[in-house]
Amino acid sequence: MLPKWYDRWIAENPKDIYGPAILIGVVGGAVLVAALLVTWGRPLPVEAVQTGPRGTGMSVTKFVADAATPDPTAAAYSTVPPVVPQIGDPRAATGVPNAEPLLADLTVANYERLVNQMRIWTGIPDLLAGEENYQTVVARRMIQMTQNLNENWSGHVNPNGNAGVNCYTCHRGQPVPSGVWFKVTPVSNATAGWAAVQNRVTPVSGSTSLPSDALEKYLLEAEVIAVHDLESRVAQNVTDGSSPTWQNAERTFSLMNYFDNALGVNCVFCHNSRAFYDVSQNTPQWALAQLAIGMVQELNNDYMVPLTEVLPPERLGAQGDVPKIGCLTCHKGYQKPMGGMDMISDWPELASSAPPVYQ
Numbered sequence: 527m528l529p530k531w532y533d534r535w536i537a538e539n540p541k542d543i544y545g546p547a548i549l550i551g552v553v554g555g556a557v558l559v560a561a562l563l564v565t566w567g568r569p570l571p572v573e574a575v576q577t578g579p580r581g582t583g584m585s586v587t588k589f590v591a592d593a594a595t596p597d598p599t600a601a602a603y604s605t606v607p608p609v610v611p612q613i614g615d616p617r618a619a620t621g622v623p624n625a626e627p628l629l630a631d632l633t634v635a636n637y638e639r640l641v642n643q644m645r646i647w648t649g650i651p652d653l654l655a656g657e658e659n660y661q662t663v664v665a666r667r668m669i670q671m672t673q674n675l676n677e678n679w680s681g682h683v684n685p686n687g688n689a690g691v692n693c694y695t696c697h698r699g700q701p702v703p704s705g706v707w708f709k710v711t712p713v714s715n716a717t718a719g720w721a722a723v724q725n726r727v728t729p730v731s732g733s734t735s736l737p738s739d740a741l742e743k744y745l746l747e748a749e750v751i752a753v754h755d756l757e758s759r760v761a762q763n764v765t766d767g768s769s770p771t772w773q774n775a776e777r778t779f780s781l782m783n784y785f786d787n788a789l790g791v792n793c794v795f796c797h798n799s800r801a802f803y804d805v806s807q808n809t810p811q812w813a814l815a816q817l818a819i820g821m822v823q824e825l826n827n828d829y830m831v832p833l834t835e836v837l838p839p840e841r842l843g844a845q846g847d848v849p850k851i852g853c854l855t856c857h858k859g860y861q862k863p864m865g866g867m868d869m870i871s872d873w874p875e876l877a878s879s880a881p882p883v884y885q
C-alpha cells in the first residue's frame with residue numbers, strides 16, 4: 527500500500543512512535559478544546575433569575591435557548607375583539623336558531639363570535655351544535671368553569687389584572703387538553719398499603735419511584751400536605767396515624783416534583799431550600815401555588831368528576847375515572863401559562879357569570 531521507500535526508511539530507522547503520538551494527541555486535543563472554548567464561548571449558555579434574598583443561592587437557572595423559545599401553542603393563539611352592542615341589536619335567543627341557553631342573552635354578533643372562537647380553541651368544528659352531542663353538555667359546564675376561574679380565582683389566574691384564562695389556556699386547539707391525569711394506583715396488585723402505590727416509575731410520579739397517588743391525594747382528595755417533623759420517631763405518635771410519616775414526606779416530594787415539571791422551575795422558585803418547613807422564608811410564588819392547590823381541587827370535584835356519566839367510555843381512564851386537571855393542564859411546563867398573555871379582555875362573556883360588560 528505505502529510507497530517502498532517509506533517501508534525501507536522505517537526498517538532502517540526503527541523508532542518508538544507511540545510515546546510521541548500520545549503526547550501529540552493529548553497536547554493537540556487540549557489546544558483544540560481551548561480554541562473551541564475561546565471561539566464559541568460557553569456552548570450552552572444559561573441565565574439565572576434570582577428568586578430570593580441575596581446570598582441565599584435562590585435562583586432558577588435555565589438554558590438561554592430554552593428561555594428564548596416561546597411556547598409554540600401560545601404563539602398559535604387567535605382572538606377577536608368584541609362587537610360593542612348598539613340599542614336594538616338582536617339577541618341570540620331570537621336571532622339564532624337553537625341558541626345555547628347559557629349564552630342566549632348575547633347579541634347575535636357576539637354569540638357567533640364567541641361560539642366560532644370556542645370551536646377554534648377546542649378544535650371541535652360543531653361545538654354547541656345540538657343537545658344530543660355530549661360535547662354540548664360538557665361545553666356548557668366548561669363555560670361555567672371558565673367564568674368561575676376568572677371570577678372567583680382571580681387571585682391565582684389574574685393577580686395583576688392583565689391575564690386570566692379562557693378555553694385556549696387548557697385546550698390549545700385540541701378537544702382533550704394536554705397535561706390531564708388519571709388515577710394509576712395501585713401500581714402493584716401483589717401488595718397492599720404503601721407498597722401498592724410506589725416503587726414503580728409512572729408519569730404521575732414524574733418518572734420516579736415516589737408514590738404515584740400524590741395527585742389524587744392532594745389535587746382531588748384534599749389530603750394534608752405534610753412531611754415528617756423534626757421530632758424523634760419515639761416522641762411522635764406514629765401508631766395512631768396523627769403524625770405524618772416518612773411516606774407522607776415521599777408523597778409530598780412526589781407532588782413537589784410535579785410542581786417543578788409543570789411550571790418549568792426548581793424548588794427555590796417557591797422555597798428557601800435550606801428550610802422547606804419555614805413558611806416565612808418562602809417566596810410570593812409559594813402563596814400563589816398554595817391558592818392553586820385549592821383551585822385545582824375545586825375544578826376536579828365540582829366540574830370534572832360530575833362529568834363521569836357524561837363522557838363516553840373512550841375518554842375515561844383505566845379505572846373509569848374522568849380526565850383530571852393539574853397544574854400542567856394550564857401551565858404546560860411554563861412559569862406563566864401563555865406567557866402571562868391577556869386572555870379575557872376580548873372575552874367579557876367568559877370573565878364572569880354576570881352579564882358581560884363591553885367597552
Ligand code: HEC
Nearest residue numbers: 644648661664665668669672692693696701702706841849
Ligand atoms: C382548566 C382547564 C380547562 C378550561 C379552561 C376549559 N377546559 Fe374544556 N376540558 C378540560 C378537560 C380537562 C376536559 C376533559 C377532556 C375530555 O373530555 O376527555 C375538557 C373537555 C372539554 C370538552 C369535551 C371534549 C371531548 O371531545 O370529550 C369540551 C367540548 C370542552 N372541554 C369545551 C371547553 C370550552 C368551550 C371551554 C371554554 C369556555 C373550555 N372547555 C375550557 C379542561 C378545560
Ligand code: HEC
Nearest residue numbers: 751752753782783785786792793795796802803812815816
Ligand atoms: C410552585 C411552588 C412550589 C415549588 C416549585 C415547590 N414547592 Fe414545595 N410547597 C409548595 C406549597 C404551596 C407547599 C405547601 C402546601 C400546603 O401545605 O398546603 C409546599 C410544601 C412543601 C413541603 C412541606 C413543608 C412542610 O412544612 O410540611 C416540602 C418539604 C416541600 N414543599 C419541598 C419542596 C421541594 C423539595 C421542591 C422541589 C422539588 C418543592 N417543594 C417545590 C410550593 C412549591
Ligand code: HEC
Nearest residue numbers: 683684685689811814815818819852853856861862863866
Ligand atoms: C386554570 C389554569 C391554571 C391552573 C390549573 C394552574 N395555574 Fe398557576 N397560573 C395560572 C395563570 C393564568 C397564571 C399567571 C397569572 C399572571 O400572568 O400573573 C398562573 C401563575 C402561577 C404562578 C406565578 C408565576 C409567576 O411567575 O409569578 C405560580 C407559582 C403558579 N401559577 C403555580 C401553580 C400551581 C402549583 C398549580 C397547580 C397546583 C397551578 N399554578 C395551576 C393558571 C393556572
